[in-house]
C-alpha cells in the first residue's frame with residue numbers, strides 16, 4: 561500500500577505559509593516563478609553565516625576548509641539527485657539563465673559557425689531564446705523554431721524534418737512554464753543523437769516535479785535553478801557530459817578557473833572549476849544541498865503523484881467556472897495551469913486574487929512568443945508545489961468567482 565502523503569507536516573515545514581496577505585491566509589500559487597523554502601533550508605542559510613562563512617577553494621584555514629567541504633558535499637548531492645556520473649560534470653551557476661548563457665557562449669564559440677542551425681521550440685522561456693539569438697547573430701548562424709499545436713504539444717514530425725547536417729544543438733524545455741506541457745524529451749534526444757546533435761534540456765520547471773536521471777536520458781546538457789526547487793536564489797546548475805565540457809573553452813575568466821597565470825599565457829583549471837570563475841554564491845550553493853535533502857525526505861515520486869492529482873483536481877474545478885478557458889491543454893502537463901477568465905484582463909484578475917490572499921502570476925511569463933501564438937496579451941497562471949492543497953484550489957476558485965462578479 562502506498563504511504564500517505566504527509567501534507568500537514570510539509571505545510572508546517574514552510575513557515576511563510578502561516579502568514580497572512582491582505583488579511584487573508586496566504587495561498588501561494590506562484591511556484592513556477594519561485595518556490596517557498598522549508599525551515600531546514602532557512603536554518604542552513606543562517607547556519608552558514610553564523611558557523612562557517614568563509615571563501616572556498618583557496619584557504620588553508622579551518623573555516624575555509626569547512627565551507628569548501630560543505631560546498632563540495634552539495635555538489636555531490638546534486639550529482640546524485642540528477643544521476644550524473646561525476647561530480648565534475650556539475651557546474652554551479654547563478655541559475656537556469658546563467659547555465660544557458662554559459663553553453664551558448666562556450667559551446668557556441670567552439671562549435672557553431674556561419675550557416676549552422678540551432679533548434680529551439682515555440683514554447684521556450686525567453687532565457688532559452690535570447691542567448692541563442694545573440695549567438696546566431698554573432699556567428700551568422702540560424703535559429704529555427706520547432707512548432708507546437710494549439711494544445712501546446714510539440715510537433716515531433718516537424719522536428720524530425722528540421723534536424724539536418726547543419727544542426728549544431730537542440731535546446732528545449734522539459735516542462736513549459738506558461739503552458740505546463742511536458743515535452744517528450746526522450747524522443748527529442750534520441751532523434752537528435754541519431755543525427756549526432758547534442759541536446760540541452762531546460763529543466764527549470766521539471767527537476768522538482770519529475771524524477772530524472774541524466775545518464776538514463778542520455779542528455780548532453782541540463783540546466784535548472786535552485787530557487788524553483790525550494791532552495792536559495794542566486795544558484796543553479798549546469799550539468800554537462802564530461803566529453804562536451806572538456807571540449808568547450810572557458811566562459812568567464814577570473815579566480816578559481818585557472819591553473820597557472822603569467823602575462824604571456826594562462827592555463828585553465830580542470831572541471832568543474834574551469835567554468836566557475838570568481839567567488840560563487842557559496843551560501844546558496846551549500847543550501848541547495850539542503851533543499852535536495854528536503855525533497856528526498858519526501859521523495860520525488862510521492863511529490864509527483866500528489867501534484868499530478870492536484871493538477872487534475874484544479875483543472876476540473878477551474879473548468880467548472882463560467883467563461884474560464886485553459887491555455888495549454890497538452891495531455892501530459894506538470895505544475896502549471898494557465899487560463900483566461902472571460903475577456904477579463906489577466907492583470908485585473910490577478911489583483912482581485914491578491915486582495916483575497918491568493919498569489920498567482922499574470923502576464924506573458926517570459927514567453928511572449930507563446931502569447932503571440934495564442935493571440936492573447938497574457939494569462940493568469942496558477943502553479944503548484946509540494947505544499948499546495950485542494951483547499952488552495954478552492955480558495956483560487958472562490959477568488960476567480962469574485963473577480964468574475966466584480967469585473968464582468
Ligand SMILES: Cc1ncc(COP(=O)(O)O)c(C=O)c1O
Nearest residue numbers: 655656657685687737764765785
Ligand atoms: C522554463 C524556464 N526556463 C528558464 C527560466 C529562467 O530561470 P532563472 O530566472 O531562475 O534563471 C525559467 C524561470 O521562470 C523557466 O520557467
